[in-house]
Amino acid sequence: MTQEFKIDPRNENILISVNGELLPRAKAVVSVFDSGFILGDGVWEGLRLHDGGIAFLREHIERLYEGAKAIFMDIGLTPDELVARLFACLDANRMTDGVHIRLMVTRGVKATPYQDPRATISPATIVIIPEWKSPKPEVVAKGLKLHTVNVRRGAPDVQDQKLNSHSKLNCITACVQAMNAGADEALMLDPLGFVATCNSTHFFIVRRGEVWTSSGQYCIPGITRSAVIRACRENGIAVFEKQFSLYDVYGADEAFVTGTFAGLVPVREIDGRIVAHPLAPKGDWTGIGPMTERLTGLYKALAKREAKRAL
Template identity: 60%
Template sequence: METGSHAHHEDPRNETVRIYVNGRIVPRAEAVVSVFDSGFLLGDGVWEGIRLHNNKLAFLEEHLDRLYEGAKAIDLDIGMAPAELAKKIMDTCAANGMHSGVHIRLVVSRGLKSTPYQSPKANVGGATVVIIPEWKEAHPTAKERPMSLFTAHVRRGAPDVQDPMWNSLSKLNCIAACIQADKAGADEALMLDPHGFVATCNSTHFFIVRKGELWTSTGKYCLKGITRGNIIELAHRNAVPVYQKDFSLTEVYGAEEAFVTGTFAGVMPVGTVDGRQIGDGGRGQMTARLQSLYADLIQQECPAD
């Protein structure tokens, strides 16, 4: 079982799940793409992780806005309008009899190449679109069991290297950070920006609590997180002082609380960073409060019929 922000129980139903591949919904064993696909050859594409709750796609507009903005930035034509893509996601879930407790990986690559070469001029045909829905929910202990983080030597780059706002298939920098954290015995990696300030984690966003204030990074060197944005908005609505700012590891080590956010598990407490205990090492009051507020927001976004 995975640990940390993606801890979950395996569900045997996923062995026979049906997956959308370029207009066809096929059994998992038949869901394949060519070895000449741009995603396989070069990591050339974008993706989103989306949750299905009460037969509704949570924060769908925000996810599709991010997907299409990233695709436009790398001059990738998805080949269909957002509304059509949203329908295909729901059709794929319906084909599996899915209604709730589902995590969806939406992947769009630049498509087939005539030969293994990085230039888009070598591409033939349109984009490859894959929709992978799974019965997958966060482990019940994820909201209570504090995660451990380790600061990786791998940094988040500036936009003139590879824009960190792209949710691209090219994730090797984050994977390298994840590996370093794993080798250090931690659940996830904390990553710094080019100036040495805290940026984000390898697959989630990072917050600390100091003297009743909520701090997170400036956002300049991290993905435009959907859950991150929702937590910032919830803080504003509920009179919690929240700041997007530069802060150092020293200020992290001295924080009263820390937590991470992500589409899959929402809000998860952090107990240690680089072996330093944060606060009392458990889930803090602010973290618990924001977890509750976020759960309510999900229900408002995806009400039961």
């Protein structure tokens, strides 16, 4: 799995921030009447701690507030206040590196289980869960196996896929379908049948020295995705956001996925086809490709450079 991680016993004793109160893991709870629990009504961010700072902090916070605005939800804190609360939680846990953070905001507690926002009787619920969490090296070493599922990324007039909401059921359904097919992650298509994204990561291919990713119209505006595109442009690597089909995917030289948790992870197999240049000798996957390896280094350097403690 893309999100597979090494178990760290320190996570048993972490402090979790629930509406500004720091609570032990076992006591960090929200109401059964919370909008997030009842309806999946909220937005969230996954963040990564590097050398005491959060990589691409401004971009993450901007996406969170943009999503809240889109669904008419008042977070109740200014961005600076939210960042201060975030680092208060990290500092209380004495965390400086190798940490993944889940920042979640829901509309708040309901008077009764009902979808109308006017039934909300509390300010927004804000939960911050920081964990010492690093991807397993063997996942990167062996590469991922993807399976194209029939669960599509929907059109924006149904539910805009750019919204990083708590309502992730279509992605979960896609993930289950891929899992049942023996794959690590689902490759999802857009309404027209072009490649959109994976169920929990963004998808890239490398073709004849060019880096391709989807148009971005049917996926969340990925922070790591944007950073990889930026790294390409800053280093003279041809990169394109465009429509492309599974035909292009099957003929790619390399493929990889991106996400805040693991950065770049290579893909070894897609729908039973080994990822390799069409003229390469048939056989097993030969390992991480040169472009993926180069971009991994460029992304890590960029993330470290962009790690900050304030907006």
